[in-house]
Amino acid sequence: MFHVKQPGHDLMARQADEHSGKGQVKLPRHAVQAPLRQVARRVVIATLVMVVTVLLVYLDRDGYNDNSDGSVDFLDAVYYSTVTLSTTGYGDITPVSDFARLINVLIITPLRVLFLIILVGTTLEVLTERTREEWRLNRWRSSVRDHTVVVGFGTKGRSAILTLLAAGVKAEQVVVVDPSAKAIDAATAEGYTGVIGDATRSDVLLRAELQKARQVVIATQRDDTAVLVSLTARQLNRGAHIVASVREEENAPLLKQSGADQVITSASAAGRLLGLSVLSPSAGTVMEDLIQQGTGLDLVERPVIKAEVGLSVRETGDLVVSVKRGHRLLGYDDPAASPLQLTDRLITIVRASPPGSPGEGLKSSVKGNVWRQQQG
Template identity: 50%
Template sequence: MADDSSDITVGRAVGKLSLPDQVRSPWWELGRRFLLALAILVGTVLLVYLDRHNYRDGNDPTGSVDLVDSIYYTTVTLSTTGYGDIAPVAPHARMINAFVVTPLRIAFLVLLIGTTLEVLASQGRELFRIARWRKHMTNHVVVVGYGTKGRAAVDTLVNNGQDRESIVVVDPGAEALQEAHADGLAVVTGDATRQDVLRRAGVGEASQVIITTNRDDSNVLSTLTVRQLNPEVWIVAAVREQENVALMRQSGANSVITSSDAVGRLLGLSSLSPTLGSVMEDLLTYGEGLEVAERDLMVSEVGKPPQSLPDQVIAVVRDEKVYRYFDPVVTQLARGDRLIVVRPAKELPWAPRPGTHDEDLATDED
């Protein structure tokens, strides 16, 4: 798959919600049942044809039964039509019909009726699953575009404790649909600049929206549409060019990531200082070495300077504003503060450090 190939402006929006498939391919199941039904039909035809001398055709002056008559008798018998013009006359032929053909007839009908019922039942189950999903889906995360950036964003969310069932992908591509389903994610297929598509993704009840397509104009249109549907949702959007950052913020994005500048800066740092470049890459890579995390302030940490904590504090969030650890405003930590820290990746980023698990959080409500 090409890098960031999900372009929400390509193709006509379908807006269809589909949840991860939990069973085998329906085409495989349908083909298997068709072959079984065909085997029953062919086997019964051979059984009648080989014993044709013990059958009589009431519409034939000679009463003989040929291959065409065998096929005709088999189809009307297995379908329970039973016109009665052809019938077994020998005792053993009647016994074969009673103990062999009758079970085959039942199996044939079960396959036909069972397939029909299963199709209807599967559709009903899917509708029920979608209805239940819509009923319980609130404060979820919507990811627009399932290219390289979208998949990396989802992996980061999942690795930091986000439930896969609370993530919805919006993408028009069939390949993205398959990959997202393989990752256990619900998908809305369609153009994320359309309100009906975003409504199906539950944007109005979402807590966060991540917009990661590979075109800045598509990202701007999606951001505007999302903000119109949900004025309170937190929107994180990616742009390729730095000159579009201001436009993206004006469109309603709370946080804007410039992908080309970020990659270029990392390349430059790696060229000037390979060790610094490796450290930066370590911070951006999940699961190894160092990890950047946000956590609550503990009661025992209230009143202390950020530099004195076990974690390497790099910023403090106070009253929705971010202060660097050396800012005079956060010389002493206060209740309600949140800490941006660097810690070993082996520790869960959303959990307190070892030794503080039994302590209370220093929230404003305390």
């Protein structure tokens, strides 16, 4: 059952998101230490500088004079170190011996400079971090286009992204939208841009620059959420190719009416694979090889080359499953599929090469060319 949003709901939700961190765009960070860890490391260094200064003063306490009682104890050493390192310098405790003054010149003064650098550096880091992130975000917004928006970073969303990467899509061209901050942190750690928020809301999808995206993958956990996301995405981008996943087959027509170009029914697909594995374990293994990325067999779509024009489907060097001609998808045994035309595209079954092998690099190159030709 779907709920109609009342006027002012988006504004109130947006204000709540600003306090909770939702709707925030997170760009991937490579080999950058966390801000809290940086501050903690500097606090530790500043504390060590303070401890060293206290020990130097206390061990040479006879070389200092306290105007109040003439002697310097441990508390006086801590007090002197504090006011000295902070450049306050009240003058009530002073070095009087030559050795104490030499230690102040050669050791304590450099420690004071180091202490100030740590404090000022931490302050500047805090002040400039937001400015730096805003600059990176603005640069990303101005440059990103024709990217892929993946709604949901669960098992389905991750698998879809891995398939796209194997086909030549760059990680920088993938934007993940998920309501879970942990999921977005995982996505940015893998090099993707992340947006925390509810993808059924247009302001969240606008933060993902969906209006400039080329394709959208909807891999949510609930079918009603997928329908709302599809409606919102199609409203923001009329030309994007939207592929969605649903659990129940009865919801697939509703999702297509909502704007999805293709709908994958996960429950029925899993059920068919289970039934096929019972009837024919070998056929089930072949189907599983086709589904899994990088193992066994793989499906690749490629254009028809000039040498294949005029040939029949069976005369090509590849195992052709279907022929895409215009908006029609012809089976390999369809008489209309042969002879092949230059504008046709072939869906073929190939052997998946293991990662890192020479065949894998060649296959990735072929897939990348196919991907670019598909998008062009």
